Amino acid sequence: MSVQPGWYVDPADRETRRYWDGEGWLGAPIPVDETPPDGPPPVEPPPVPVTPAAPAPPAAPGPVTAAPGWSPHHGPGPQPGPGTQPGHGPGWGPQAGPPGWAPHGVPPGWAPHGAPPGWPGRPPEPRPHGLALAGYGQRFTARLIDFGLVFALNALVNGWFVWRWVQEWAPYWRELFRRAARGDTSAEGMPVPGEQAGLLLVVILVIATALWLAYEVPAMAVGGQTIGKRVMRIRAVPLAADQPLGFGSALSRWTTLGMPTLLWYCAGLGLLLQLVDALSPLFDHPLRQALHDRRAQTVVVQVPRTTGSATQNDSNEPSGETP
Numbered sequence: 594m595s596v597q598p599g600w601y602v603d604p605a606d607r608e609t610r611r612y613w614d615g616e617g618w619l620g621a622p623i624p625v626d627e628t629p630p631d632g633p634p635p636v637e638p639p640p641v642p643v644t645p646a647a648p649a650p651p652a653a654p655g656p657v658t659a660a661p662g663w664s665p666h667h668g669p670g671p672q673p674g675p676g677t678q679p680g681h682g683p684g685w686g687p688q689a690g691p692p693g694w695a696p697h698g699v700p701p702g703w704a705p706h707g708a709p710p711g712w713p714g715r716p717p718e719p720r721p722h723g724l725a726l727a728g729y730g731q732r733f734t735a736r737l738i739d740f741g742l743v744f745a746l747n748a749l750v751n752g753w754f755v756w757r758w759v760q761e762w763a764p765y766w767r768e769l770f771r772r773a774a775r776g777d778t779s780a781e782g783m784p785v786p787g788e789q790a791g792l793l794l795v796v797i798l799v800i801a802t803a804l805w806l807a808y809e810v811p812a813m814a815v816g817g818q819t820i821g822k823r824v825m826r827i828r829a830v831p832l833a834a835d836q837p838l839g840f841g842s843a844l845s846r847w848t849t850l851g852m853p854t855l856l857w858y859c860a861g862l863g864l865l866l867q868l869v870d871a872l873s874p875l876f877d878h879p880l881r882q883a884l885h886d887r888r889a890q891t892v893v894v895q896v897p898r899t900t901g902s903a904t905q906n907d908s909n910e911p912s913g914e915t916p
Contacts (some may be wrong), residue, residue, distance in 0.1 A: 736823030761790035846889035
């Protein structure tokens with residue numbers, strides 16, 4: 594994702610703000626607390642070329658008289674102190690150098706891997722609609738809260754079906770543990786769960802999926818927040834605009850993560866797909882989108898804190914720090 598043109602805090606000097614034209618810095622910096630103009634800075638006139646003066650004729654050779662403190666390495670001035678390398682004046686060090694100087698072996702214009710050409714440091718983190726991206730820890734904690742609430746709903750609605758399913762499998766597990774205690778590893782004569790066990794599992798998964806859909810989709814469609822996201826002060830917004838998701842986007846976002854619940858019946862395949870989706874923001878840069886975010890074209894951001902009528906973003910950076 595390219596950084597949009599605009600005025601941003603200079604990563605090399607946090608006290609100034611410069612204009613980024615999408616490829617490099619443009620114009621002179623301004624103080625960070627000064628209101629930037631609406632567009633790019635005015636183009637500076639090119640410097641007037643200076644014609645070098647003709648060299649003066651060499652002076653006639655004469656006797657050289659050494660002044661006090663003079664040395665052939667440094668000329669007039671103080672002698673080098675202990676530990677000073679010959680041929681280098683006061684203040685010399687490996688960090689000093691002329692404009693454009695770079696350490697040995699580093700090509701001119703070098704920038705860290707992934708930075709735009711001419712960028713002096715890391716690119717600024719994207720801020721969709723001026724809001725900071727939600728951290729992975731916030732998203733994970735919010736999902737755990739929602740999972741606990743959906744689990745409680747399942748305990749109420751799905752409890753009887755789960756109890757019946759356990760009863761179908763109870764003879765098998767009791768015999769298995771009895772043989773394991775005797776050291777018997779044979780599988781002959783093991784009780785087989787009835788056909789009703791498979792039907793009960795399908796019913797349990799369908800009810801669990803329906804409860805999750807009813808819990809998440811309406812809340813996300815209206816405000817982009819479930820209860821877990823409200824607690825963690827994060828919400829999902831469309832990439833196109835800072836507005837409610839709507840039912841279509843909320844459903845599209847949920848189906849990528851929620852529908853694989855029905856595939857738990859297939860040797861836990863659905864659980865594996867959900868795990869991959871849950872971990873995907875760790876490997877997505879720079880917007881930290883999960884697979885369900887990519888499908889619905891959404892991004893999860895932090896909710897600004899409000900004090901009275903004033904709104905404060907969680908970030909301490911000045912406004913306009915990043916696009």
